[in-house]
Amino acid sequence: MRRGLAGIALTVAGLAVFPFVRESLGLTGFYVVILYTIFFWTAQATSWNLLSGYAGYFSFGQGAFVGVGAYTAAVLAGRHDVDYFITIPLAGALSVVLALVVGALAFRLRSLRGEIFALLTLAVPLILASVARLNTTIDGGQGIIVPAPEFPDVLGAFQDFLYLFNLAIAALAVAIAYAIQHSRFGWALIAIRDSEDVAEGLGVPTFRYKMFAIAASGLIGGISGAAFAQQIGFVNVQAVFGLTIPLFVIVMSVLGGRTHWLGPVIGATFIVLVQDRLVVAGLEKWRLIIFGAVLAFVVVAAPEGLQARLRARPAVSLGAFVLLAVGSVPIGVSDELLDAVGVGAVGAAAVALWPVSRRPVSRQPVSLWPVSVDASLQPTASSEPAVHVEPGGVVADSPAAAAPLVECIGLSRSFGGVHALDDLTLTMSEGELVGLVGPNGSGKTTLVNLLSGTMRPTRGRIRIVGDDTAGLAPHRVARSGVARTYQIPRPFPSMTVRDNVAMAIMFGREPRPLAAARLGAQEHLDFVHLTHLADVYPHEINLHERQLLEMARAIASNPRVLLLDEALAGLNPTEIDSAVAVIRRIHQAGITIVIVEHLLRVVNQLATRVVVLDRGHCLADGDPLTVMSEPAVVTAYLGRQPGA
Amino acid sequence: MTTAQAALSGVLVGGLYAMMAFGVSLTWGMLKVINLAHFGLILIGAYLTYQTTTSWDLDPLLTIVVTAPVLFVAGALLQWAYDRLAISELNSLLVSFGLLVIIIQAASIIWTEDFRRMSADVNPYATESVRIGEFIFPTPTLVAFAVAVVLAAVIQLTLRRTFVGRALRAFAEDRTVAAAFGIDHRRLGVLLAGVAGASAAVAGLLWSLSNAITPSTPYEWFGIVFAVVILGGVGNVAGTLIAGVLVGMLSSVASIVWSPAAAPLAVFSAIVVALLVRPHGLLPAGGAR
Numbered sequence: 006m007r008r009g010l011a012g013i014a015l016t017v018a019g020l021a022v023f024p025f026v027r028e029s030l031g032l033t034g035f036y037v038v039i040l041y042t043i044f045f046w047t048a049q050a051t052s053w054n055l056l057s058g059y060a061g062y063f064s065f066g067q068g069a070f071v072g073v074g075a076y077t078a079a080v081l082a083g084r085h086d087v088d089y090f091i092t093i094p095l096a097g098a099l100s101v102v103l104a105l106v107v108g109a110l111a112f113r114l115r116s117l118r119g120e121i122f123a124l125l126t127l128a129v130p131l132i133l134a135s136v137a138r139l140n141t142t143i144d145g146g147q148g149i150i151v152p153a154p155e156f157p158d159v160l161g162a163f164q165d166f167l168y169l170f171n172l173a174i175a176a177l178a179v180a181i182a183y184a185i186q187h188s189r190f191g192w193a194l195i196a197i198r199d200s201e202d203v204a205e206g207l208g209v210p211t212f213r214y215k216m217f218a219i220a221a222s223g224l225i226g227g228i229s230g231a232a233f234a235q236q237i238g239f240v241n242v243q244a245v246f247g248l249t250i251p252l253f254v255i256v257m258s259v260l261g262g263r264t265h266w267l268g269p270v271i272g273a274t275f276i277v278l279v280q281d282r283l284v285v286a287g288l289e290k291w292r293l294i295i296f297g298a299v300l301a302f303v304v305v306a307a308p309e310g311l312q313a314r315l316r317a318r319p320a321v322s323l324g325a326f327v328l329l330a331v332g333s334v335p336i337g338v339s340d341e342l343l344d345a346v347g348v349g350a351v352g353a354a355a356v357a358l359w360p361v362s363r364r365p366v367s368r369q370p371v372s373l374w375p376v377s378v379d380a381s382l383q384p385t386a387s388s389e390p391a392v393h394v395e396p397g398g399v400v401a402d403s404p405a406a407a408a409p410l411v412e413c414i415g416l417s418r419s420f421g422g423v424h425a426l427d428d429l430t431l432t433m434s435e436g437e438l439v440g441l442v443g444p445n446g447s448g449k450t451t452l453v454n455l456l457s458g459t460m461r462p463t464r465g466r467i468r469i470v471g472d473d474t475a476g477l478a479p480h481r482v483a484r485s486g487v488a489r490t491y492q493i494p495r496p497f498p499s500m501t502v503r504d505n506v507a508m509a510i511m512f513g514r515e516p517r518p519l520a521a522a523r524l525g526a527q528e529h530l531d532f533v534h535l536t537h538l539a540d541v542y543p544h545e546i547n548l549h550e551r552q553l554l555e556m557a558r559a560i561a562s563n564p565r566v567l568l569l570d571e572a573l574a575g576l577n578p579t580e581i582d583s584a585v586a587v588i589r590r591i592h593q594a595g596i597t598i599v600i601v602e603h604l605l606r607v608v609n610q611l612a613t614r615v616v617v618l619d620r621g622h623c624l625a626d627g628d629p630l631t632v633m634s635e636p637a638v639v640t641a642y643l644g645r646q647p648g649a
Numbered sequence: 650m651t652t653a654q655a656a657l658s659g660v661l662v663g664g665l666y667a668m669m670a671f672g673v674s675l676t677w678g679m680l681k682v683i684n685l686a687h688f689g690l691i692l693i694g695a696y697l698t699y700q701t702t703t704s705w706d707l708d709p710l711l712t713i714v715v716t717a718p719v720l721f722v723a724g725a726l727l728q729w730a731y732d733r734l735a736i737s738e739l740n741s742l743l744v745s746f747g748l749l750v751i752i753i754q755a756a757s758i759i760w761t762e763d764f765r766r767m768s769a770d771v772n773p774y775a776t777e778s779v780r781i782g783e784f785i786f787p788t789p790t791l792v793a794f795a796v797a798v799v800l801a802a803v804i805q806l807t808l809r810r811t812f813v814g815r816a817l818r819a820f821a822e823d824r825t826v827a828a829a830f831g832i833d834h835r836r837l838g839v840l841l842a843g844v845a846g847a848s849a850a851v852a853g854l855l856w857s858l859s860n861a862i863t864p865s866t867p868y869e870w871f872g873i874v875f876a877v878v879i880l881g882g883v884g885n886v887a888g889t890l891i892a893g894v895l896v897g898m899l900s901s902v903a904s905i906v907w908s909p910a911a912a913p914l915a916v917f918s919a920i921v922v923a924l925l926v927r928p929h930g931l932l933p934a935g936g937a938r
Contacts, residue, residue, distance in 0.1 A: 135917070304743045
């Protein structure tokens with residue numbers, strides 16, 4: 006991280022010298038203009054990318070931040086003679102306030118979907134435009150002339166001042182994006198983009214991180230908007246609240262790559278350069294058609310963007326750039342340096358984006374898994390004295406003796422008129438392995454959802470280690486020591502197996518930074534025998550392996566209680582045996598487990614205690630063999646009298 | 650103009666908004682494609698109406714014979730492409746945004762940025778109005794409202810009563826299961842998108858009857874039409890019509906009572922509130938979805 010930031014600082018320092026050496030390099034002032042345009046768009050695209058790229062919440066509302074920033078500067082400096090430099094922090098602050106208001110409204114919605122957020126942000130600039138038109142203390146729709154500020158003479162001409170100012174903002178933006186990407190914050194945002202409620206369940210305070218992201222986006226957007234006011238000199242509604250700004254930031258970020266800090270930088274540089282060359286070539290009419298086509302093409306053909314493609318094919322792209330840039334001069338395509346650079350950039354991008362059939366990452370074709378399981382699990386299985394008892398045998402830990410870990414008191418949850426859980430009172434103690442069984446619709450999954458905080462109870466209380474958790478956000482329930490797995494495994498698709506587990510450690514009960522978390526993940530992967538798959542992506546592994554990954558991720562957060570929601574569904578007998586062995590070892594490591602399972606064979610084998618639910622009530626509770634032979638249970642489960 | 654007159658005019662204009670929203674709502678709800686390019690199709694419909702009436706001296710209402718088939722094919726082709734490329738719901742927003750920009754720019758190259766309006770001798774409807782009691786209604790908006798109501802009823806009945814409609818609803822609910830029951834989603838999707846395209850032709854015609862057209866007009870529709878789609882409940886035709894009427898009324902009353910510039914403010918504030926309070930639309934779930 007240090008090295009990256011140092012690299013950015015060095016690049017910025019190099020660029021900062023440019024206006025002072027420009028004349029000795031024999032370059033015209035036009036280069037200053039084109040570069041500060043690139044810097045401006047870099048800042049804007051980066052601002053957009055923090056929320057819309059990293060966290061996946063698409064926004065059409067970038068114009069709102071630019072507009073608030075530009076109008077703050079224009080109204081205060083243009084109409085109230087406030088010093089321009091004082092208006093800059095105010096522009097940033099107001100834009101942050103707007104961002105937080107939008108965020109607080111939108112992200113409070115539990116059912117908010119990405120598409121609805123996108124359309125909501127479409128409305129924000131339109132509302133602001135309307136306010137500006139109505140309110141004569143702003144401009145009443147007339148527009149405001151922005152006076153040029155007083156700046157020290159050393160900075161050179163006004164263009165040079167704009168250059169340095171925009172460079173500073175772009176540098177700030179890129180540094181923020183870089184720092185976020187390389188910290189827990191960035192990982193939290195990726196997890197939110199991949200699967201928000203899973204992230205929340207792992208202990209990620211998603212609301213807070215989304216608010217941070219939108220605030221950072223607003224800060225950069227607003228400050229850069231204040232700079233925009235100076236560039237256009239005359240701020241009016243059409244210039245800032247129209248759809249040009251969102252179109253450009255979206256095209257730039259999507260083209261450059263949304264998941265990386267470098268993406269918007271590359272995208273902005275490319276688009277500004279090409280746009281300028283198109284205008285010079287007299288093709289101005291065509292530029293929007295080209296950008297629209299680029300957007301549609303890149304989303305379909307290269308969603309990861311130029312950034313990833315260029316890094317995958319650096320030599321070929323560089324070769325194309327040099328060849329076309331140099332080659333275009335003698336054949337008369339390029340008259341000046343910028344033409345050559347433009348032609349080269351287009352060529353390099355075309356080569357980088359050229360569709361290839363992506364070969365699947367090669368994996369060990371031979372399944373080593375069953376072999377290694379047999380070899381490694383037999384000894385552990387035979388060395389399990391306490392748990393490997395006959396079903397119904399006396400269990401080593403008597404539940405009554407241990408401290409209550411999970412308490413449900415009068416717990417009810419209804420959906421409309423359906424009582425999924427009805428006045429359930431249940432206590433689980435440290436060290437138990439509770440099998441939760443019952444027919445479909447008996448309330449098992451509802452209980453898991455209530456315990457993990459995904460749902461709120463209609464009535465009743467839940468206590469985890471004495472703390473009342475009913476009504477807490479899932480990430481706080483997770484922090485109090487509850488972890489869960491999902492019936493259908495839900496790994497984060499854009500993280501490797503190792504990073505999926507590391508995620509849980511980074512946001513677990515003892516949060517650790519990335520490097521330490523990755524090291525720690527190794528241990529948990531060893532534990533479930535997934536070490537050989539640590540560096541592949543979840544879509545490359547099979548269901549059984551994904552379910553083991555679910556478990557590894559759940560125990561990595563260092564829980565006290567682990568809720569396994571049908572963790573064995575869809576596995577074949579061999580896989581079930583190996584998963585059962587893993588569950589045993591988790592239990593032996595001292596984690597209390599609640600397992601929802603339909604396979605009674607497994608429950609009888611594993612559980613120290615069985616709770617039978619039927620239509621939201623607790624039907625039976627006790628050691629497996631006794632419970633399973635109770636007539637009421639048999640009736641509920643099999644639907645008939647024994648022997649009938 | 651009195652507030653009552655404004656409210657009633659707003660109701661009629663709301664019919665036009667609903668007309669624009671049907672296509673967006675149906676493809677979003679049934680096909681999971683948020684098709685911003687639909688606004689481009691409406692724009693093309695409006696320009697084609699203008700062009701055919703002006704060049705061939707046709708009655709504007711007759712031009713639908715030309716525009717509807719053209720836009721049916723355009724809508725169907727778009728859906729074919731979306732389906733072929735397996736574009737996700739969120740990505741469809743981006744791809745169709747790109748397409749919309751292309752259409753708008755192409756329109757401004759062909760028809761320039763100038764305002765285009767059908768001249769009075771080819772478009773007799775623009776100046777006509779109907780007087781009912783103390784209220785006056787311009788014929789174009791009256792026609793627009795009537796067409797919207799009829800179309801909403803037809804679509805609703807088709808979705809409820811016919812085999813194709815049931816197949817579409819099944820498909821919207823669960824693609825995999827519907828496919829397992831032998832529903833050919835490709836053809837149905839293309840057909841529905843074609844119908845949505847044809848509805849864009851109607852919307853474009855109705856818009857051009859009483860308004861001037863310029864390439865950037867779709868940006869004006871954006872906000873209001875999405876307000877109507879979301880308020881009405883995505884994929885819900887009856888809800889869309891009701892939402893259109895409400896939004897039209899709100900916008901018209903706000904511009905009379907307060908100021909024309911306040912109309913968008915009122916409408917968009919209403920959307921934001923509606924999104925927060927009823928994210929699934931005004932009507933209870935169910936409907937045509």
